[in-house]
Amino acid sequence: MATSAILAGPTHRTVETNGIRMHVAEQGEGPLVLLCHGFPESWYSWRHQLAALAAAGFHAVAPDMRGYGRTDRPEAIDQYTLLHLVGDMVGLLDALGAETAVIAGHDWGAPVAWHAALLRPDRFRGVIGLSVPYLPRGQVHPTRTVPEADDALFYQRYFQAPGVAEANLERDVHLTLKLSLFNASGDAPIPDASPAAEGHVLMIPRDRGFVPAGIGAETIPLPPWLTEADVDVYAGEFARTGFRGGLNWYRNIDRNWDLLAPFEDARVTVPALFIAGDRDVVLAFRGIGAVLSNLSAAVPRLRETVILAGCGHWTQQERPEEVSAAMIGFLRQL
Template identity: 50%
Template sequence: MSEQATAVTHRLVSSPAGRIHVVEQGTGPLVLLVHGFPESWYSWRHQLPVLAAAGYRAAAIDVRGYGRSSKPGDTEAYRMLELVEDNAAVVHALGEQSAVVVGHDWGSVIAANSALVRPDVFRAVGMLSVPYAPRGGPRPSTVFARLGGDEEFYVSYFQEPGRAEAEIEPDVRGWLAGFYAALSADTMPAPDAPGPHFVSRGGRLRDRFPTGRLPVWLSEHDLDVYAGEFERTGVSGALNRYRNMDRDWEDLADYDGAPLTRPSLFIGGGLDASTTWMADAIKAYPTTLPGLVSSQILDGCGHWIQQERPAEINRLLTGWLASLRA
């Protein structure tokens, strides 16, 4: 591998958010990497050097509200269409006209909508953990309010500004450790234990997090990196993504039921609630993802798949990218 391919560069580029922090490695066709909640560009640390070595320009961003990127104060500034335009602005700021976009968790949803709304910029899309599901059905807040019975679904819990912040920000590192562990294959609660995605009335989300050890993929240093960013920035920018789901539903009305036609890839974890809850979305891929090249479920894998199973994800990503070039 050349010295140029191994060099990692950090830069700030202009976007509708103000600025987006981009971490790059390698040269070649651009692959834009978009993280989820509660993470950062660092979530792609295992992919950047491998993509660079394979002949790509890998660029991992801090989504607006995270890390070194801008954090608008208005909750509405975190709606999906704004994030799509941030992604397009990054591509153009890097001197490119098009890119492949790959996302994990919320990043998967952002990547999918980027390819849906801006197919002029995003020529293919890779989605990790969260399947593609076209806009449709009832208003999201109505759906989430029905879940859990006497308990509250975590997305509903996140809606009120300041509420989740009051739980998280006094102990960011401890909260993150528990959240990561709750969704990791080797540390998640047993199937018959109370679900970590729900909150008891009057309780906290962290009341159901595992304690005592970190997932095998997460070192103390890795946790320090994540915690350090949120201790510096706070978590409101990250949580504001959840607070715009009804606005997204309104903004994307013209795309109701729309298939995503760009060449696509999906990889999910067999033990990830995102995969099991959205099994019907995966079954609908012949209709909703007519450009699907590959769909894979990794047995025994949790939610943080590119960190839990980096070698497998890197193999599947580079294979898919090579098929696009061919």
């Protein structure tokens, strides 16, 4: 790949996959690496890795995932299961003319990546999970096990009722994005770490919602890894699309549990890498400590777990150089 092409940044196109039109940003030539973003993000969350992977000799492709950005947003809630999302990635390989790829995912993109590797190891020869480890299927519907109190409920439960979270998040899209990006970052104040708070992070007050009224975006500081222009990119997309597509992923958590019954106790058998920040709120979720302790049993070819000191949830944006270096090192081993 010519240096001038790498420096020019990613190119964009729309492809057909699994019955939807999917927008992708891509950069570089060589072995294919798919980059799956999470909530509330877009392909743009991988902007640093697109350039780094291209420079290292890889073809990096970051789609707007189903329901996001310039990709189609099916109306029906049940069109956002993990089987649909993995199917989108298999179809994307076909659209790109690739037999296999390494797949990486951050936040909600991580379960997509892990399950792509679980269900189709013939197509995904390696997997990189950021922030969210591989979560084996539990014993009961996931929404039955999340924290809830008289005055607050876990954010995943708050997201379940169609229209409720949309109204709150869309009241001021720029504020929602800036608040989310700062509050879950390693630059935000350290949350309560007392035993009483264990497993009770991201609790949403029933009377205020995810984004409280009465605060302005100008009161939220920008961490050093984020610019107002970056926030504007995200806000511009969600102002146009709304949040329903991304929220519908959460509304299929229990449906995913039902659909994945045949794969209970199945292991991810391809080579894997896990990366997270030690200040990532996900690592404070109930039960995640045990998941991490047993990750190599569920993912027997786990090559490495990289924990970045002082890093929050937005792993590949907060620590772009370290994340890119870890990814490239893993990819070169393959």
